[in-house]
Amino acid sequence: MNVAVIGSAGAVSPEERALRDLYVEHGPALYTYVLRLLGGDTHRAEDIVQETLLRCWTKQNLVDDESMAVRPWMFRVARNLVIDTHRSRAARPPEVNSSIPLTELGCQTDDIDRMLSSIVLRQALQALTPAHREALQATFFADRTTQQAATALGIPQGTVKSRVYYALRTLKTVLK
Template sequence: MSWTVLGSVGAASAQERATRSLYEQHARPLQGYVLQLLGGDLQRAEDVVQETLLRCWRNQQLVSGEQDLRPWLFKVARNLVIDDYRLRRARPKEVDGTAWLEDVLADNDDVDRVLSSLVLGKAFQALSPAHREVLYETYYTGRSTREVSLLLGIPPGTVKSRLYHAVRKLRLVLGVTEAVEEKPVVAAK
């Protein structure tokens, strides 16, 4: 049993050459058209183009090449997009076994917010009044370093320093640890 290689033109049958020609002539314009219909969804557009060309291969006489297939291809592609759209609208939304968990996690109730504010309030008590003040003005009110500097009457460098130490102390109190990247030791020459 021998296999015909599609890449060799001499060994390919007339049907194979016609199919290759169909793809080369119509796939790119068809994909552009379908992409517009689908709002840029490349995955679905490729599926529609593939199905359109497959239907053409099954239903048309490609070898003869007497007729212009482009209008027929575009109409089939459009109908496939419409059918897919109708099918998606008619079918109920699919859910898996974890959908309830996502719904529960998506519901932010006031309990989480209250607990977070209690924990943060306790952590704030560990800060000095100067650190608390800079942290509040920067993060809570959203002021810039310059604005906090002018408001509190201290230099911008002091605002930055207090902010750095306040955040560092909060992390320590809250038990937030950062992974420390170890630097390689370079041997002396």
């Protein structure tokens, strides 16, 4: 929270001045306390401190109260806000970071899905002509270039390219 922004429009009301003084006096300690509660999450700590000061401004009579009497109340409000944040996150499904693989999150790949996919692919490959199936096996499944597959099959490279093209086109149609 930027203290310079509060009341920068000229005449400052006593409540705004009291809030600014409160932030200057207790803000750093409150921020450190909340940051420790949140395990170092600076963004959430800033949000909690801002919400605490906002509630303090709306609930307390800052002009008449001595600021030291407000400090324990502010720390209790901040602690309650941290607890509420934790509870609301616990009630929702966990957020997944797209940069972390699912296996690291405890999710295991399902062997049944892999088996079903292989059955579907095997049936789709049966729909191909023997020449097209042979070209796919010599290139994709053997991890060869079209030149290497042409040498292994004893046919021109252009023929291998053509057969792979038509085989993939047929597979695409069959798998729809």
